Amino acid sequence: xxxxxxxxxxxxxxxxxxxxxxxxxxxxxxxxxxxxxxxxxxxxxxxxxxxxxxxxxxxxxxxxxxxxxxxxxxxxxxxxxxxxxxxxxxxxxxxxxxxxxxxxxxxxxxxxxx
Amino acid sequence: xxxxxxxxxxxxxxxxxxxxxxxxxxxxxxxxxxxxxxxxxxxxxxxxxxxxxxxxxxxxxxxxxxxxxxxxxxxxxxxxxxxxxxxxxxxxxxxxxxxxxxxxxxxxxxxxxxx
Numbered sequence: 643x644x645x646x647x648x649x650x651x652x653x654x655x656x657x658x659x660x661x662x663x664x665x666x667x668x669x670x671x672x673x674x675x676x677x678x679x680x681x682x683x684x685x686x687x688x689x690x691x692x693x694x695x696x697x698x699x700x701x702x703x704x705x706x707x708x709x710x711x712x713x714x715x716x717x718x719x720x721x722x723x724x725x726x727x728x729x730x731x732x733x734x735x736x737x738x739x740x741x742x743x744x745x746x747x748x749x750x751x752x753x754x755x756x
Numbered sequence: 757x758x759x760x761x762x763x764x765x766x767x768x769x770x771x772x773x774x775x776x777x778x779x780x781x782x783x784x785x786x787x788x789x790x791x792x793x794x795x796x797x798x799x800x801x802x803x804x805x806x807x808x809x810x811x812x813x814x815x816x817x818x819x820x821x822x823x824x825x826x827x828x829x830x831x832x833x834x835x836x837x838x839x840x841x842x843x844x845x846x847x848x849x850x851x852x853x854x855x856x857x858x859x860x861x862x863x864x865x866x867x868x869x870x871x
Contacts (some may be wrong), residue, residue, distance in 0.1 A: 685865045
């Protein structure tokens with residue numbers, strides 16, 4: 643069974659600084675997708691960034707980028723120039739290519755200090 | 757609709773009562789998912805609908821939980837004889853068929869409190 647682990651229950655960062663959130667996963671599959679979702683107090687999960695396992699290039703979306711290390715089964719999220727609006731719970735998630743359900747980690751609560 | 761709509765936003769019910777939670781997915785999305793998020797926890801898969809296929813019910817925690825999706829659109833999650841451990845946020849999401857890998861669009865959830 644696939645598992646996703648986020649070892650940092652809480653993180654904090656100063657506004658305008660950079661922070662990295664960690665995620666590791668366990669799978670026997672070679673073809674899969676990885677995601678980072680953001681959940682603000684409104685509860686709605688918002689897709690931040692996604693990565694296809696077959697792609698060697700790390701995905702980037704504006705201030706958000708990932709460090710995908712397939713051999714190490716690691717998928718960290720880097721947030722550059724942190725903004726107050728980035729404060730939220732962040733979830734790492736995995737989905738097998740031919741599967742349907744997402745498997746989520748337990749989340750990292752990010753606080754951004756002014 | 758423009759997004760995934762869930763109702764009610766919050767629900768308080770007495771232990772032993774039945775509750776129905778509603779999800780209205782994005783128009784055209786054939787896949788619909790229900791997840792449960794207990795306090796301070798990650799998301800736990802409950803059930804998945806894809807088009808006219810039989811749903812994947814493998815995540816339902818007990819036979820008190822059931823869900824249906826009518827006309828390939830609106831879905832209702834029903835919890836019978838609610839227990840205090842059912843208190844959680846129930847999130848619904850929809851997507852195009854998984855093979856398109858567009859990720860899910862989530863609703864804002866229903867916070868269920870069983871007292």
